[in-house]
Amino acid sequence: MSNILVVLESRDGSLRSASLEAVGAARLIAEVSGASVLALATETCELDAGVLGAAGADLVLMAKTSGHSAEGAAATVARVAKEHQASVVLLAATVRGRDLTGRIAALLETGFAADCTALDAAAMTFTRPILGGKAFTTVKINGPVAVASLRANFFAAAGREANAEVQEVVAEAGLSRVTAINAQSGGRPDVSEATRVISGGRGMGDAANWNLLEAVADAIPGCALGASRAVVDSGWRPHSEQVGQTGKTVAPELYIAAGISGAIQHLAGMNCSKVIVAINKDADAPIFKHATYGIVGDALEVLPALAAELQKLNL
Amino acid sequence: MLLQPRYNIAENQPLEALLNIITFVKRVPSTTANVVITENQLNPEGVEFVLNPYDEYAVEEALAIKEAAGEGSVTAISLGAGEAQKELRTVLAMGADAAVLLASPLAPAADGATTARALAAAVKGREFDLLLFGKQAVDRDQHGVGPAVATLLGVPCITEVVKLSVADGKVIAEREVEGARETIEASLPCAITCQKGLNTPRFASLRGIMAAKKKPMEVIDVDLGTAAVEVVAMNMPPARPAGRILGEGAAAVPELVAALRNESKVL
Numbered sequence: 001m002s003n004i005l006v007v008l009e010s011r012d013g014s015l016r017s018a019s020l021e022a023v024g025a026a027r028l029i030a031e032v033s034g035a036s037v038l039a040l041a042t043e044t045c046e047l048d049a050g051v052l053g054a055a056g057a058d059l060v061l062m063a064k065t066s067g068h069s070a071e072g073a074a075a076t077v078a079r080v081a082k083e084h085q086a087s088v089v090l091l092a093a094t095v096r097g098r099d100l101t102g103r104i105a106a107l108l109e110t111g112f113a114a115d116c117t118a119l120d121a122a123a124m125t126f127t128r129p130i131l132g133g134k135a136f137t138t139v140k141i142n143g144p145v146a147v148a149s150l151r152a153n154f155f156a157a158a159g160r161e162a163n164a165e166v167q168e169v170v171a172e173a174g175l176s177r178v179t180a181i182n183a184q185s186g187g188r189p190d191v192s193e194a195t196r197v198i199s200g201g202r203g204m205g206d207a208a209n210w211n212l213l214e215a216v217a218d219a220i221p222g223c224a225l226g227a228s229r230a231v232v233d234s235g236w237r238p239h240s241e242q243v244g245q246t247g248k249t250v251a252p253e254l255y256i257a258a259g260i261s262g263a264i265q266h267l268a269g270m271n272c273s274k275v276i277v278a279i280n281k282d283a284d285a286p287i288f289k290h291a292t293y294g295i296v297g298d299a300l301e302v303l304p305a306l307a308a309e310l311q312k313l314n315l
Numbered sequence: 316m317l318l319q320p321r322y323n324i325a326e327n328q329p330l331e332a333l334l335n336i337i338t339f340v341k342r343v344p345s346t347t348a349n350v351v352i353t354e355n356q357l358n359p360e361g362v363e364f365v366l367n368p369y370d371e372y373a374v375e376e377a378l379a380i381k382e383a384a385g386e387g388s389v390t391a392i393s394l395g396a397g398e399a400q401k402e403l404r405t406v407l408a409m410g411a412d413a414a415v416l417l418a419s420p421l422a423p424a425a426d427g428a429t430t431a432r433a434l435a436a437a438v439k440g441r442e443f444d445l446l447l448f449g450k451q452a453v454d455r456d457q458h459g460v461g462p463a464v465a466t467l468l469g470v471p472c473i474t475e476v477v478k479l480s481v482a483d484g485k486v487i488a489e490r491e492v493e494g495a496r497e498t499i500e501a502s503l504p505c506a507i508t509c510q511k512g513l514n515t516p517r518f519a520s521l522r523g524i525m526a527a528k529k530k531p532m533e534v535i536d537v538d539l540g541t542a543a544v545e546v547v548a549m550n551m552p553p554a555r556p557a558g559r560i561l562g563e564g565a566a567a568v569p570e571l572v573a574a575l576r577n578e579s580k581v582l
Contacts, residue, residue: 011492011495068497070462070471070472070473070474071466071471071472074462074466094492094493095474095475095490095491095492095493096492098458098459098474099458099462099472099474099475100462101458101459101462102427102428102431102457102458102459102460102461102462102463102466103459103462103463103465103466103472105427105428105459105463105543106428106431106462106463106466106467107466110428110543111426111427111428111429111542111543111544112426112427112428112457112459112463112543112544113457113544114427114456114457114458114459115456115458123547125547128456129456129552130454130455130456130549131344131350131357131453131454131456132346132453132456133552134349134350134551134552135350135352135357135549135550135551135552136549136550136551136552137355137546137548137549137550138546138547138548138549138550139426139544139545139546139547140544140545140547141543141544141545142541142542142543142544142545143428143543174471175470175471175501175502176471176472176473176499176500176501176505177499177500177501178497178498178499179498179499179500180497180498181492181495181496181497181498182495182496182498183494183495184491184494184495184496188494189494190493190494192493193493196581220582238512239477239491239510239511239512240491242511245346245453246346246368246369246453246511247511253581254575254579254581254582263347264346264347264348264349265346265347271552271555272552274579274581275575275579275581276555276558277571277575283560288558288560290555290558291558292555292556292558292579293558293559293561293571293574293575294558294559294560294561295560295561295562295563295564295567295568295571296560296562296563296564297563297564297565297567298564301564301565302564302565302567302568304565305565305568306568306571306572309568309569309572310572310582313572313576313582315582
């Protein structure tokens with residue numbers, strides 16, 4: 001009986017929520033094929049068997065090791081995949097998950113698909129964006145195991161009533177090791193994982209005006225800050241906030257683009273957002289063709305009004 | 316460019332300890348290109364092709380490390396169709412010493428695992444201390460070729476690096492993960508995938524362009540075998556439903572907030 005193996009990612013001893021989405025995706029496959037869902041934490045962390053069971057896991061494995069080594073994690077995953085005859089290995093498409101995906105495929109002598117946004121459990125195909133989101137490809141992996149990473153906000157934990165059993169496994173040693181992790185971004189979620197995003201472009205006029213964006217972000221729970229490439233290249237904002245083809249691809253429920261005209265590489269990176277709001281002075285800006293709602297106007301005037309209106313709601 | 320003092324490589328290293336750096340590059344459509352898909356493939360008509368932007372960071376880092384060391388070699392390897400010689404010439408013009416084209420007409424559409432196998436096979440038998448990759452190619456966006464090549468070669472790999480120092484046979488790298496910055500250490504030989512922010516890639520000088528014409532370019536035909544990943548379909552993104560302009564300026568804000576709450580239900 002083949003199994004679906006999900007790699008669980010943790011930070012500071014806590015499970016990362018993107019991993020639960022991957023467990024939910026594995027459940028979709030298991031429901032079709034009758035396989036079991038195994039969830040493997042490659043490092044020691046706090047695991048709630050109830051939460052993982054509800055998300056879709058049947059069995060939870062935890063490798064006993066502290067600290068992260070990518071080679072070690074990949075080797076542990078490959079070994080467990082072989083021991084349990086896994087036919088599919090799923091990861092969250094985080095920085096660490098993307099790092100591990102290619103390695104696990106190499107160790108299992110198979111192919112991989114990164115950043116998948118959909119899967120067909122019956123045909124066992126994965127759909128993923130290419131060219132920064134300008135096109136999508138559906139692929140089938142030729143090999144003993146299908147290895148795929150799944151992009152945040154496209155899959156969901158199963159939400160079933162079930163409990164999983166937790167077992168410990170041996171961790172493999174690695175070559176490189178993470179020696180320090182320093183939190184950044186001042187408590188806001190990362191733009192690639194947030195369900196609400198507000199991004200600024202050249203139309204913000206100056207880096208000093210970002211307090212206007214922050215005021216809107218502060219009024220919306222879980223809202224991340226993003227930026228256009230032009231703004232990042234000008235040094236107004238860090239690259240970690242860049243949305244678009246040479247930055248991060250995002251698919252939040254709500255994406256607010258302030259003072260962004262909508263260059264093709266930016267549009268490709270946010271086009272999958274559920275609702276897009278565009279605020280721009282130029283009524284002919286390409287961003288309006290992609291927006292759910294548009295306001296023609298100076299972002300510097302519209303944003304304070306938007307912040308005030310949102311604050312009234314006390315979200 | 317000014318030498319960065321961050322590469323503290325002892326000047327009196329014996330000859331056999333010279334840094335051999337291999338950098339991997341790909342010819343890709345420009346990020347400003349409009350995309351048309353025909354028969355499950357990117358239609359190349361009217362598309363400008365360039366050196367993958369992330370590979371520029373890898374090439375720059377390779378050259379800067381060599382310059383700081385004062386000695387060493389930088390070899391660029393590309394898996395590509397014949398046209399990819401243009402991008403390899405660009406890398407030679409930037410300052411690389413030699414280029415190798417692994418030539419296959421199937422290369423531009425090759426999946427990450429297949430690409431990694433071909434690159435790893437080409438590296439076997441060559442001496443190297445550092446393998447430098449772009450963190451992804453902006454056509455297939457697979458993020459996995461660098462770590463897969465390193466795995467096949469049995470060397471450590473650090474991905475998405477924004478800060479790198481190489482000294483005393485060891486690398487210390489930093490990368491940005493979601494909401495945090497990690498510091499990662501490994502021993503040489505080692506693979507690195509490069510992220511925007513690592514450096515500012517140089518432009519090829521006129522002298523560099525002239526010199527590149529005389530630099531060695533090896534062309535090796537490769538058989539990619541059966542692809543590890545089969546493309547079943549390729550499509551344009553689904554069209555977004557038409558939106559609407561709510562109005563002008565701050566006066567339109569109440570209607571926007573009402574629409575987000577009551578119509579779209581995202582607040």
